[in-house]
Each structure stands twice: as structure tokens, then as C-alpha cells.
Amino acid sequence: MKTTYIRLSIATALLLGIYSCKKGEATADYEISAGADSSAVIISDSVSSAATMKVKDKQFIKTADVNMEVKDVYEATISIEKSVQELGGFVTHSNLRSNVISEETYNTSNENAMLVKKYQTENTMQVRVPTEKLGALLTLINDKKLFLNSRSINAEDVTSSIKYAELEGKRIKKTSENISQLKANKDKVELDNGNMSEENQQQLANMDVTDNLKYSTIDIYIKEPKLRMAEIAITNTQNIDNKYKFNFIYDAKNAFVEGFYLIQKIVVGLIMIWPILLIGAVIVYFLRKRKPMKKTEQNIPQI
Template identity: 25%
Template sequence: MKRTTIALALSFVLLASASCNQSREQEVSMPEMDYAVSENKDSNVAPKSIRLKGSDAAAAASVAPAEKTIERSQTVNKPKIIREGNISIESKDVKTSKKNLDQQLKQMGGYYERESANTDNNNRISYDLVLRIPSDKLDGFLTSVENGKDKITSKSLTSEDVSLQYYDLESRLKSKRAYLERYQAMVSSAKNVKELLEIQEQIRQLQEEIDSSESVMRNLSGQVNYSSLRINLFDYQSNLPMGSNSFWSRVKSSFGFGGDLIANIVLGIIGLWPIFLIGSVVVFLILRWRNRRKVRFQSRNQSL
């Protein structure tokens, strides 16, 4: 009986001791902890650590599981593809072709990012255009151009998958915003001026990183949503070896050259008018002098 009593007493003591140790471990597991926003790839400045206590540290640490959830959800996100292209268009009526491009671009909801026109020595116009077209309508626009009257002399399209970069940036941006909200909430609970200044510095750095990330995301979204297409639109006579009527183009050019030559000769003759004027005066004076000399000679012969 005594042994049984002693055994029960020892068991009770061991259970009490284990409970005390467990409670101490729980107390130790919630000490002051250093918490800092981890330095991201797109950040050049690593923020300083701030010592958080108790519930603040636990609340800040709860942000990490949310980031993992975001990473796991990336697999079902829509791919982000940047598409770009270059085409050269040979046209027999460049001005009409340009108007058709304007109309098609307007129907597709696109716009000109750059538009320039050049005129060569033969008064032939060519256009260098950079179009921004909604990505889901790029193929339709190209099909419309290819089915037109003009000739496509060259064409190239490229695609770049930026899904990983985009969603990684989006995930980091969400994480930074969560950290920013937490730091803003900590301002009112700062214990002294030093801690307040450290929190405000963290807020400043996070805000700068968020602004930078948002700028990059806007740029990526713009490139994904609107594809870039560069078009070189030129007269078919500017590319005779590839033109559809090169012989007749040369005949037409020859007639044009002959007309230009005649015009240049006429203009050259007109440009020599001072010489013709002086020559006319000289000839007039010479003829007048000869006439007077002839009259004198005749008068002298008659007197003899």
C-alpha cells in the first residue's frame, strides 16, 4: 500500500514538472524576435531589422503563409505573353494603303506609337510606322493586311513568355503591401522616438519598393495587353527587283528621266539670259557699225 502511494505521488510530481516545463517552453517560444522585411531581388537596399514583441511578432510572421499560398496559386494564372512583329508592305498606291491601315487600326482599338513619312528624290512616299494593337486582335489585323491588295515582302513575329517574372513580381508586391500595412499599424504602438524612427524608415523603404514594383508591373501589363507591330510601307517602284511590274516601272522611269532632262535643259537656257542679253547687244552694235561703214563706202564711191 505504501509503495502504491509513493508511486502515485512520484507520478503526480513528474506530471506537474512536465506541465511546468511545457509552459516555460511556450513562454520561451514567444520572446522578443528580430523581424525584418527580407531583401527582394528588385530592391537594392535591405531594410534594417526592428525588434517586435509578442503579438506584433506573431501577426507579422503570419504574413509568410499568405505568400506561400500566392505562390501555389500561380500555376492556374493566365500566361503573360509579349508579342512583337515586323512587316514590310509594297504598295502601288501608298497614300490609299496608309488610309486603309488607319481605318483597320481604329477598328481594332489600336493606336500609332510612332508615325513618320519620308519622300525620296523621285517624290515617292514611304512610311515607317509603329502600331500598338490589342494582343487578342493582332492575328486578325495581320490576316486583314495579308488579304489586301498590297504585297507583303517580309514578315517576322516574336513571342516572349514573361509569366514567371510577372507573377513573381505580383506576389512580392502583395507581400510588401501586407508588410507596409503592418508597419503602419505599429506607428501608434511605438514605445520611444528611436523605435518610431525605425518604423518610419521601414515604411519609407517599403513604399519606394512598392512604387518601383508597380511601375514595372504597369510596363509589363502594357506590353502584354498591346502588341507592337512595326510596318514599313513603301512604293513598289522603290524595290524594283521585288516589284510585280519591274519592266514597266523602268519604262515609266525612263520617260520620267527624259522629261526631267528636257526640263533641266530649258531651265538651264533660261538661267543664261544675262549672256543672251549681252550677246544680243553686242551683235546689234556690230551690225549697226557694219551698216554705217557700208553706207559711208557707198557714199564715197558715188562721189568719185
């Protein structure tokens, strides 16, 4: 009886070991979490699986777009930027601005006034983090939200594109070898330059893909749900304007001087047009001289 029990225990242990090995092989082909530790499991529960997805023999370029409302945009911006740096990433764009809805000035005394602004703060950011830390960053960003307007996560499969790039690299290399066997002439130089240019473009494209595979790009838009109000102490400019708006003695003195200058300008202007005045005087003189002659002719009686 005791021997039978021992045999059954050994058989059960063997079956459990075989089942565990098969289960481990199955999970190795398709991993949803970023790693085997417990923290990766927590991340998978709070963000989309696309952010932490790993598939055997597949390579993905991952991007994300987050639009949400936060309590304080400035505080959330500082926190996100700090988290990005701690995760080994960097900020490529951050445009924090306050949109003024209205502003009014209220005079509080003869010297002082208060400028009241109603505004709403928002920030448009773009950050990049190591792809394996994308899920962790999205979790940290999610903790800052008051309301999530939208969030999209994209995992683009570039496996075939990478394979095609490898084939293109081999083709370009083969073309270079064929060109080197040609006789040196003008056509060979042009072919060689064209092939080298194509090779450089291919290398640049490979570098871009490698960089995008290593770092994920996240576009973030955050704003505050309600308007804020700022009270700014300023000078009562209206009272100062009224104080210096009109000075009778000073303005009368200036008017007298300006009138004198005006008379001078008129005299100078008349002097400048003296030929016109002279011609006009001559015309008037002859016209007046002809009129009496016409009247004398009309008064002579006819015989």
C-alpha cells in the first residue's frame, strides 16, 4: 500500500513537471507583459497590451497619443518630464501656454488698479522613451489625469520592411561589385555615384527604423478643465491720463506759436507762387480794360 502511494506521488510530480515545461514553451512564443516580474503584470493591467506587447520573430514600432484633462498643467508637465528622464527618455517638444479668455481692469484708488485675467492653460508635448518603458510611462501619465478624453496606442509591424531593407542592402552591394568591374569612364562614375547615393539613403532609412524600434514616441495634450483667474496689481493709468490730458496755459502758448508759424508758412507759400499771381494779375488787368471799351462802343449812336 505504501509502495503504491509512493509510485502515485512520483507519477503526479512527473506529470506536473511536463505540464509546466509545455506551459513555459507556449508562453515564450507570445508575451503580453514587458517582462517576467510582477511589476510588468501590474502595467499590463493598467494600459493597453499594445504598449507592452512582444511577439516572437516580430518587431514593432510603437507610438501613443494621449489627450486628457489635469488639475494643474504646469505641475503635470514637470512631473511627466521628470518621469521621462528617469525612464531613460527625453522630451522633443513642449509648448505650454495660457489662452486668455478675458481681461478687465478695475481702479482701486487714484494711483492703483487691479488687472483681472481669466485664462485656461494647456500644453502640447512630444516625448520619447525606450520602447520597453512605454507601458510604465503611460501608467505614470494616467495617474495625473482628471478626465481622459482619448488615448490611442499603435504597434506597427515592421518585420517585413526590415527584411526588405536587408534584401535591398544586398542588392546595392551586388550592384556596387558589378560597377567596379566596368571600365573606368564617365558612365561608370555616374553609375557609381547613383549607387552610392541609393546606399546612403538606405542606411539613413535603416537608422530611422532602428531608432524608432528603440524609442517609442508619445504625443501628449493636457489642459485644465476650468478657467483660472489671475489678479495683477498695476498702476491706475486712467487717472494719470486725466491728470496730464489738458494744460490750458501750455496748450494756449503752443497754439499762439503754431499760429505765428502758420502765418509764416502762408507768406512763404505766396512768395513761392509769385509767377502765378503775376500772370493772374495781368489777365485781370486786360479783362477790366476791355470792358469799358465795349461799353463805349455800345453807347455810340448809329447814323
